[in-house]
Amino acid sequence: MSTAVEPLQVFEPHTRQVPPLGPYLRELWRRRRFAVHLARMNLKAASYDTAFGQLWQVLNPLLLAGVYYVLFGIILGGDRGGPDYLSVLLAGLFAFTFTRNALGLGATSIVSGGRLILNTAFPRALLPLSAVASALLLYVPMLGVYGVFHLIGGQPVGWQLLWVPLLVAIHTVFNLGLALVFAALTVYFRDTSSFLPYLLRIWLYLSPVLWAVDDTPERIRPLLAINPLFPLFGAWHEVLLDGRSPSPGLLGYAALWAVGLLLGGGWFFLTREREFAVRI
Amino acid sequence: MRVTDLSVRYRTTAEKVPTLKSALVRLGRRERAVRVVEALKGVSFEVPQGAVLGVIGANGAGKSTLLRTIAGILPPDTGRVEVRGKVTTLLALGVGFNGNLSGRENVVLGGMAAGLDRADIEARYDEITAFADLGDFLDLPMKTYSSGMYGRLAFAVAVHLDPGILLIDEALSTGDAAFRKKSEAKMRELCAEARTILLVSHGLATVRQLATDCLWLHRGTVMGHGDPTSTIRDYTRFVDVGEDAVALDSV
Ligand SMILES: Nc1ncnc2c1ncn2[C@@H]1O[C@H](COP(=O)(O)OP(=O)(O)OP(=O)(O)O)[C@@H](O)[C@H]1O
Ligand SMILES: [Mg+2]
Numbered sequence: 001m002s003t004a005v006e007p008l009q010v011f012e013p014h015t016r017q018v019p020p021l022g023p024y025l026r027e028l029w030r031r032r033r034f035a036v037h038l039a040r041m042n043l044k045a046a047s048y049d050t051a052f053g054q055l056w057q058v059l060n061p062l063l064l065a066g067v068y069y070v071l072f073g074i075i076l077g078g079d080r081g082g083p084d085y086l087s088v089l090l091a092g093l094f095a096f097t098f099t100r101n102a103l104g105l106g107a108t109s110i111v112s113g114g115r116l117i118l119n120t121a122f123p124r125a126l127l128p129l130s131a132v133a134s135a136l137l138l139y140v141p142m143l144g145v146y147g148v149f150h151l152i153g154g155q156p157v158g159w160q161l162l163w164v165p166l167l168v169a170i171h172t173v174f175n176l177g178l179a180l181v182f183a184a185l186t187v188y189f190r191d192t193s194s195f196l197p198y199l200l201r202i203w204l205y206l207s208p209v210l211w212a213v214d215d216t217p218e219r220i221r222p223l224l225a226i227n228p229l230f231p232l233f234g235a236w237h238e239v240l241l242d243g244r245s246p247s248p249g250l251l252g253y254a255a256l257w258a259v260g261l262l263l264g265g266g267w268f269f270l271t272r273e274r275e276f277a278v279r280i
Numbered sequence: 281m282r283v284t285d286l287s288v289r290y291r292t293t294a295e296k297v298p299t300l301k302s303a304l305v306r307l308g309r310r311e312r313a314v315r316v317v318e319a320l321k322g323v324s325f326e327v328p329q330g331a332v333l334g335v336i337g338a339n340g341a342g343k344s345t346l347l348r349t350i351a352g353i354l355p356p357d358t359g360r361v362e363v364r365g366k367v368t369t370l371l372a373l374g375v376g377f378n379g380n381l382s383g384r385e386n387v388v389l390g391g392m393a394a395g396l397d398r399a400d401i402e403a404r405y406d407e408i409t410a411f412a413d414l415g416d417f418l419d420l421p422m423k424t425y426s427s428g429m430y431g432r433l434a435f436a437v438a439v440h441l442d443p444g445i446l447l448i449d450e451a452l453s454t455g456d457a458a459f460r461k462k463s464e465a466k467m468r469e470l471c472a473e474a475r476t477i478l479l480v481s482h483g484l485a486t487v488r489q490l491a492t493d494c495l496w497l498h499r500g501t502v503m504g505h506g507d508p509t510s511t512i513r514d515y516t517r518f519v520d521v522g523e524d525a526v527a528l529d530s531v
Contacts, residue, residue, distance in 0.1 A: 011352050011361040027395070034392035041389060045380035120393045121352040121367075189300040274355045277348065278290045279298075 017271045024270070028123045035126050039133035042105070048138065057138050058145050061093040068093075068210055083153030084212075084241055090149055091236055092209030094142040099175055099229070100200050101138055105131035106179025107186045107193045114280045124273040125266070128183040132176045143168075156243025163239045163246055170251075170258045171232060177261030180269040187272070187279055208233040212241065228257040281327040281350070281445065281476060286359035287500075288345050290317040319345040321500040322359070327493065329364075332467070332477045334491030334508055336484065336515055341497040343480045347447045350478065365444025365476070379423030383414065386422055387437055396441060404440050411462070412436035428454040439466050446470065449480045464490065484512050 040049070047053045065086070073085045109127040110117065117124065143164075151157070186192040206227055208216065213234035216224055224230055231254035235246035292315050319342045327333050335343050348354045351367050378386060387408065391401040409418055412432045417425065425433070431454040438446060455463060467490055471477060481487050487494060487508055494511035496504040503518070504511045 007364075009352065009363045009367075011349065011356060011363070013356050013358055031392065031395060033398060034389070037392055037398070038389060041378070041381055041385055044385075045378050116390070116393055118348070118353065119351075120390065122393050122395065126393075188298055189303065191299040191301055195300070275291070277353050279292070 018267065019270060019274070024123055028125060028129075031122060031126055034122075035130040036133055038126070038130040039137060042130070042134050043137060054138075054141055057097075058142050061097045061142065062090075062145065065089040065093050072210060083155070087146075087150060087153055087155055087240060088208075088212045088237065089210070090146050091240055092207070092233060094139070094146055095171065095233065095236065096204055096207065096209055096229075097142065098135055098139040098171060099178070101135035102132045102175035102179050103182055103196060103200065104193070105134050106175075107182040107196060109179070110183045110187050110276055111190065111280065117277055117280055124276055125180065125269060128179040128269070129176065131183070132172060132179050135175065136172055139168075150240065155240060158243055160239050160243055160245055163235075167232065167235055167239065167246070167254075170255050173262050174228065174232065174254075174258035177258065177263075177265035180262075180265035184269045184272050184276075187276055203227075203229070208237070213237050228254075228261070231257065281364065282360075282362045283326070283346075283350070284324050284360045284362075286320055286323045286346075286349060286361060287318065287357045288320040288342075288349055288354055289357045290319055290345075291315070292317065319500055320349070323497070323500070323502055324359075325495055325502060325505055327476055327478070329476060330471065331493050332471050332479060332491045334487035334494040335478060335480045335497065336482070336487060336494065336512065337497035337503075338499075338519065340499075342500045343497055344449055346497065347449055347478060347480060350445075351447055363445060367443070367445045367447065380421050382420060383418040383422055383425070383433055387433065390437065391441060394441070401441075408436045408440045411440065411466070413459075428456060428459075431455055432459055435463055439463075439470060443470070443475060445476045445478070447478045450482065484516070488512055 043049050043053075048057060068089050069086055073082075073089075106128045109131040110124065113127050117127075182192060182196075204210075206224065207229045208224075213230070214237065231250040234250045235254055238244055238246045238250070323342075323346065335346065337343055345354065349356055350361055350363060352363075378389070381389070384405075387405070388398060388401050392398060412418075412435075414429055414433060417429060418433075422430070435448075435455070438448070464486075467477060467479075471490075471492075477490075479487065479491060491508045494504075494506065494508040495502065496511050496515050498518075504514050
């Protein structure tokens with residue numbers, strides 16, 4: 001037998017708060033395929049992997065955009081209306097749906113993985129991670145649909161669109177941070193996911209989704225800019241509507257929020273994850 | 281495998297489902313609702329390579345907790361667990377965790393979570409399905425499985441994933457006679473290959489047949505550790521049930 005070379009594993013009480021980061025991240029990386037596979041399987045279990053399931057995911061924000069367009073673009077119109085406003089709405093609602101999905105799936109990722117958590121030792125961060133991956137998989141077709149409207153609406157097309165992957169990446173990191181926080185929170189407060197829709201609704205109205213960042217009234221702009229989605233959506237609007245590179249201020253601010261949230265959320269999650277098995 | 285002075289505590293809230301609402305209500309009443317359950321208190325023992333350790337004890341004695349700690353799922357509160365080799369768990373709940381996915385998909389997911397390669401799992405997939413012998417059910421959602429079918433699949437996966445140390449928690453109790461026979465033969469085979477097995481069971485006859493060593497837990501402490509026959513005799517005398525057929529066999 002190869003027992004002589006088997007490594008000795010030692011489990012001891014943890015004195016430090018955060019588990020040793022090096023081995024933790026190595027284990028996480030070793031199981032990266034699991035996270036992706038789980039993300040796909042979760043979509044499959046919810047039958048979002050079928051053409052109709054995908055369509056439904058895109059249709060929901062699309063219909064919402066239609067309603068807001070009629071309401072704010074045409075009826076209350078003024079100088080709004082036109083393809084610009086539709087682009088603002090669509091880009092914003094799709095991006096917001098990405099965050100909504102990541103939060104919703106992330107919040108339940110730990111409590112719904114009960115059996116796996118009780119019976120297998122693995123870095124728990126894999127579960128919120130794969131929830132965000134699921135949300136990203138749902139976001140990709142939305143970006144495609146947006147692209148069609150972008151072209152039809154005659155929005156600027158050029159090299160500035162190369163910023164899009166970076167914006168999506170920043171958004172994904174941001175969502176991961178949030179998902180980590182809410183995944184851990186739901187273990188302690190199971191009703192978190194029932195508060196979430198209200199929270200998201202308020203957040204939607206406070207975010208530059210129904211209006212463009214450039215149209216923000218100067219008086220309340222500093223107040224609204226506290227919103228972590230504000231700089232990100234601002235950068236989106238600059239790239240998609242103005243056809244220019246995002247201003248470094250907005251981009252930096254957005255990246256700062258994303259990294260900060262990932263570090264904060266990661267710390268919150270990691271310091272608590274060893275408790276999950278006894279609390280589920 | 282060595283366990284030294286191991287203690288594990290569960291911290292639970294008083295209510296069944298912890299919610300923010302009830303936390304706020306409690307805050308208003310200035311109550312603290314955390315209850316501490318000491319599941320294991322200073323447990324020490326050693327298991328030599330290749331031994332089959334039967335773990336017996338009353339409900340709530342801490343057997344499942346012990347296995348979870350050895351698997352690295354629960355952190356110890358004090359003490360130390362040293363394990364040499366890859367640990368495969370087969371705890372009472374089995375492999376599957378998403379009832380909407382088929383048995384096959386759950387097997388792959390569970391194996392990947394345990395750190396195996398997808399190709400590795402798929403290479404052994406035929407062996408696993410042959411052993412579990414579930415027929416068409418493998419491609420049906422797992423929520424359609426009976427508890428015995430669950431157990432069969434879980435056992436088949438665990439023993440075929442090349443375990444260094446196998447932890448079995450009452451998994452055989454739901455299998456039918458034919459499957460039990462097959463799994464006992466498989467366990468003997470694994471023991472012969474010098475693998476270490478921890479077997480939690482209320483089926484004392486099973487423990488007596490398979491185990492080379494027996495650990496008796498009572499309310500989180502070790503009451504006896506020794507050869508199966510005498511430990512089981514002490515245990516049955518202690519709980520005063522007598523060694524009749526009902527106590528020996530798992531019903
Ligand atoms: N998730 C949990 N939260 C709080 N307490 C728990 C939890 N799981 C187990 N306990 C407590 O820990 C103690 C040991 O439980 P454990 O599951 O290890 O018992 P067991 O020996 O496996 O029992 P059984 O024979 O019924 O399976 C029990 O007193 C139980 O109430
Ligand atoms: Mg048990």
